[in-house]
Amino acid sequence: MADTQHLKDLVTQVRRDIVRQVHAVSSGHPGGSLGCTEFLVTLYNEVMDHDxxxxxxxxNEDLFFLSNGHISPVFYSVLARAGYFPVSxxxxxxxxxxxxxGHPTTHEGLPGVRIASGSLGQGMSVAIGAAQVKKLNGDDKTVFTLHGDGELQEGQIWEAAMYASANKVDNLISTIDVNGQQIDGSTEQVLALGDLRNKFEAFGWDVITVQKGNDVDAIITGMKEAMxxxxxxxxxxxxxxTEMGNGIDFMMGSHAWHGIAPNDEQLAEALRQNPETLGDY
Known part of the structure; x- marks a missing residue:
């Protein structure tokens, strides 16, 4: 078991990495990245068996596929601080x-990235293929995915969900970031998702709900239950x-921060709210 306080310190540092990355180039997606920070930090430092x-x-290792590739700032930070490539x-x-x-690609040869992602809806299909290969090879490790809730408006997700249950792909854990926000507004306004638990259960999945998706301890409990x-x-x-923009008060809960970068003053305030813990790059 990793020390929970260390995970929380890492969460704070990753938040700093996220806002500094997008600020430096005045582009990127901070909102969803901040909302998924606790999850990805916990996944890579507490849950997965990875190399x-x-x-x-x-x-013979667990795999992770990021389907909503636009939250690359958090993915890159977590990979770097897990030792995949230099934090610098x-x-x-x-x-x-x-x-x-801006969206992860494989042709760049970045360690930790197994698929190009950004075109929403595709990650679950790829993960199912990887999970079936593990079964065929007698590899008992687990395949994990992450998806945005707005991404569930893509039809390919539901084709994949139907295939996974029909073929008993039971070494797959797909996490949905339920923050209720997407680029054009709330998911309720753009295209209401209805009862997601009932939907996935109707498609033949077991479903776990983590109400406190920005709480490391709650995530650990939920992931153990899922495993x-x-x-x-x-x-x-x-x-x-989760809460979009979590950890930075002026970004929290608004779709406006889906894909814009903070200015100099906003960066300074974001960093003030998240003091350096493990060293900036």
Whole structure:
């Protein structure tokens, strides 16, 4: 078990990384990145069995696929601080000839990135393929995915969900970031999602709800519960209720921060609210 306070310190540092990355190039997606910080920090530092030396095949290790690739700032920060590549490389985010593109890509050869993502709706399909390969190879590790709730408006998600249950892909845990916001407004206004628990259960999934999706301890509890449901004939869905922009008061709860960068004054305030804990890049 990792020390919970260390995880919380890492969360604060990753928040600093996120806002500094997007501010430096005046572009990027801070809102969803901040909302998923606790989840990805916990996943990579408490839950998954993974190897930062990185082999694309990922044999005998847990795999993670980021489907909503626009939250690359948090993904890059967590990967770097987990040892996949130098933390100093975060300073190259979205710059020319960088490996840290605005949306993760594989042709850049960035350790930790197994698929290009950004075109929403595709990550679950890829993860299902990887999970089935593990089953065929006798590899008992788990495949994890993360999706935005707005992403569930993509039809491919539901085709994949139907396939996963029909084929008993029970080594898959897909987490939905339920923050109720997307680029054009609230999910309720853009295209209401209805009862997600009932939907996934109707598609043959086991479902876990984590109401405090920005609380490290609650995430650990929920992930343990999800892991205990794997290998029982059904894929597992976690409904993770988060706050967009979490940890920075003027960004929280608004779709406006989906894809804009803070100015100099806003950056200073964001950093004031999240004091340096483990060292800036």
């Amino acid at each position: 930062p030396s990185f082999n694309m095949d990922g044999i 490389e975060l300073s190259t985010f979205r710059k020319l000839n960088t490996r840290l593109q 205990n449901l794997t290998r029982k004939g059904k894929p597992v869905c976690i409904l993770l209720h």
